[in-house]
Amino acid sequence: MPVNILFIGDIVGAPGRQAVSRELHRLIDRYRIDLVIANGENAAGGFGITEEKARELFSLGIDVLTSGNHVWDKKESYSYIRREERLVRPANYPPETIGRGSTIVRTAGGISIGILNLEGRVFMNSLDCPFRTADREIVRLKEQANIVFVDFHAEATSEKVALGWYLDGKVSAVIGTHTHVQTADERILPGGTAYMTDAGMTGSFDSVIGVKKELAVERFTTQMPVRFEVAKKDIRLNGAVLGIDEMSGSALSVERISLTCS
Amino acid sequence: MPVNILFIGDIVGAPGRQAVSRELHRLIDRYRIDLVIANGENAAGGFGITEEKARELFSLGIDVLTSGNHVWDKKESYSYIRREERLVRPANYPPETIGRGSTIVRTAGGISIGILNLEGRVFMNSLDCPFRTADREIVRLKEQANIVFVDFHAEATSEKVALGWYLDGKVSAVIGTHTHVQTADERILPGGTAYMTDAGMTGSFDSVIGVKKELAVERFTTQMPVRFEVAKKDIRLNGAVLGIDEMSGSALSVERISLTCS
Amino acid sequence: MPVNILFIGDIVGAPGRQAVSRELHRLIDRYRIDLVIANGENAAGGFGITEEKARELFSLGIDVLTSGNHVWDKKESYSYIRREERLVRPANYPPETIGRGSTIVRTAGGISIGILNLEGRVFMNSLDCPFRTADREIVRLKEQANIVFVDFHAEATSEKVALGWYLDGKVSAVIGTHTHVQTADERILPGGTAYMTDAGMTGSFDSVIGVKKELAVERFTTQMPVRFEVAKKDIRLNGAVLGIDEMSGSALSVERISLTCS
Amino acid sequence: MPVNILFIGDIVGAPGRQAVSRELHRLIDRYRIDLVIANGENAAGGFGITEEKARELFSLGIDVLTSGNHVWDKKESYSYIRREERLVRPANYPPETIGRGSTIVRTAGGISIGILNLEGRVFMNSLDCPFRTADREIVRLKEQANIVFVDFHAEATSEKVALGWYLDGKVSAVIGTHTHVQTADERILPGGTAYMTDAGMTGSFDSVIGVKKELAVERFTTQMPVRFEVAKKDIRLNGAVLGIDEMSGSALSVERISLTCS
């Protein structure tokens, strides 16, 4: 029987958390989900995460939170990021960075799963090489887990697809985040790794990637600073469901999820 | 009866042209296509376009070629770009730029359709504002055509989604190109404009967005210059089919297309 | 007798305003200055400008303030930017942008001087072409003034030097700002235009371009967001003195200024 | 008696090599130079370096060549870069990169001098952290040399100034390259490290940072690809002369050099 993982794309603000609240249990049931992973970098008001919002998401049934470049937006979350083992930030931040880049959790059925978070470098922060960081972290995680899931938080499709191929056969899945737009390229690469360029966004779709659309248009047409606010209507949950072979760690299936909330 | 437009995402090199050759007629038949538009910026060896390759694509049944930042890669194509009315380059290049940013064609059924090409500015060239250029060009095109199709060649999802909302109700469709990865967000916006962040790529999918995957990985892991070559295997055609109301110019349907070539 | 213009590089926070307060009158006397222009985009706490800080700078003897990408940092300054004729923002922002991109002032001796502000596009905002904007604005300014001074607020040396050559013979001076590091390349180009890639910074030099140095190092070594604060020690005034022929508008001399404050 | 080092800024093409040929011996005599270091990343036709051009520069009296992002432009130079101990490339390229990031040479007087090359990450390649790489390399070099010279090849003034402060007291000098425009901020920081944001360029100044000026302007105004050619007139040599205490490794003096060639 495969291990079923649900991955939820970037949860944006209160509408994103509502989507999780309304849909998660139904999804867990329908797909017999063993583990729920979600990207939470925008969970708190669209920018960053706080202990309160993370706890809320865990209480709703999420097992592990990944993140990305926005994880540092709330200074008050730093001590929480340091101690919360179920929350990861990209592993290729500098060596001394607070928090952890990967973690291992056990499903209710007792299966260990490694979760690795990486951030791209093209058009983003100046970080350590995600390819080499992946190599190093995967060796470590594989000592304790047959299944390894990678959230690659990156902008450029070229960097994301390249990492997918680079890790094919080494991990169970490489799923991208950050662009907030779901891609239609989910597939299982020849070596057995599930790949998808972007899982998409969980939040308001009456928006520009989560932000009130008038404000985003204003930013582009005026080139002046605009304070972004989270949009509220047309709430959807984006993500992917992965079926993974417990022994080999190979992906058996990958399915794109896009739910319009009731 | 709706006017049916097939849009084909960035055609990359010989494998991309082969995909068009093998699949286009079947698609035209199946969807009763009235007009075929394709992005040809990578048609010649992955970089740029030439008169020869453009003529090959027109002879296969493509009616209009759009393009993007790579359209200038082959210097020998400039005189062709200047005179070929069925080939457009982004309209927001500087005023004196050779070629045209939009064109109007007639379907076999005698319906006029305006095609507008724009390029994003985030992480790309320094061009005129695509929002304002769109406003100006659309007024002109609408004098002669009820239906206007926009290919927005851009990198950042935020800029693409923002332009979609900005033009909602003013054009029939805003379809993105450039990332070479098809997105799963096709929809008809409330004002009647079909929108999709990226149509995807037509070419080899055993690749990093069209390029041999070993070379792309080498570029990222060494940060040294690497001469890219077009990949050849696993050929697919990506795009979208749009159904548009002839009188109002509103989109009636948008369907994502991803064909694995026989 | 030449018209003598003092241009002061980006004034950063209270230390920058102090430098002006301490040194300006001495400079005006020593160089028989007819007009003082200063870049004020960082005058208010290092980010943006306010009516209060602008009035302070005008009262100290500055005649015209130019600016750049940071001019929009303080929302409360917008109505002031709209109405203050002695304050300019880059002219190549979109058409509807509040404020003005150029202005004309008269020296005590009755000589009209046009001041034009432009912003670069390489590694900066997505603006209209500074070369074409310059052409258009200069024609307008030349109808009322023989002397035209250009503050080109830009990052890349290539773009700055290119604009210098492009405007050679058309304006009296092209002086760069934005990098906060003074360059040693002041010269008069063959057509009579004084050119210098960057005028430098007026503020604390015990800093990283005005910011407390520990904070800047932290930003680079952690890649996490850091709230910048203005540094205070080792205050200097950077800029340039230009001698310009009243009739022809040609530059007769350009001298780099770097004063360590008493 | 201080050890005198002459550092020459980016040598661009044949005009740059001519400048060295005409001026180097005079400079060595006048300043009693013990060691000559030069940045050679643009020595071959403006892009990269070849064995032939490197040998030419060594034969003219240069002891060590540093480089930067353009060092990889000529594929035929790779085997030479691998074996030539007097040629360094930025040390923060990935671990397996060919060539060396630092070297140690001896002056005629028998003094060992370490030379370290680093590349910035802001607006440049995705490399390892230059701050941490510096720490690690300096420890190694200091085991064999009291004097360590750093060429920091970087774009952003903030990153350059920050590294200067970060290495103050740890090395003899941090001199920047890459922008091809000499800065006027040479100084000795409180810890004894000579610092200068950019040494400038050695080549044609009737140009845009070495390139024919018409071509550079064309690139900016058309946003189309332009093949750059090295400019030829108004040849100058830019750089700096450093006086360094042999025992402590502290800088005693730093002097900016800008020579117009006879």
Ligand SMILES: [Fe+2]
């Ligand atoms: Fe996000």
Ligand SMILES: [Fe+2]
């Ligand atoms: Fe993100």
Ligand SMILES: [Fe+2]
């Ligand atoms: Fe493309």
Ligand SMILES: [Fe+2]
């Ligand atoms: Fe493109």
Ligand SMILES: [Fe+2]
């Ligand atoms: Fe500034």
Ligand SMILES: [Fe+2]
């Ligand atoms: Fe600025």
Ligand SMILES: [Fe+2]
């Ligand atoms: Fe260079």
Ligand SMILES: [Fe+2]
């Ligand atoms: Fe360089």
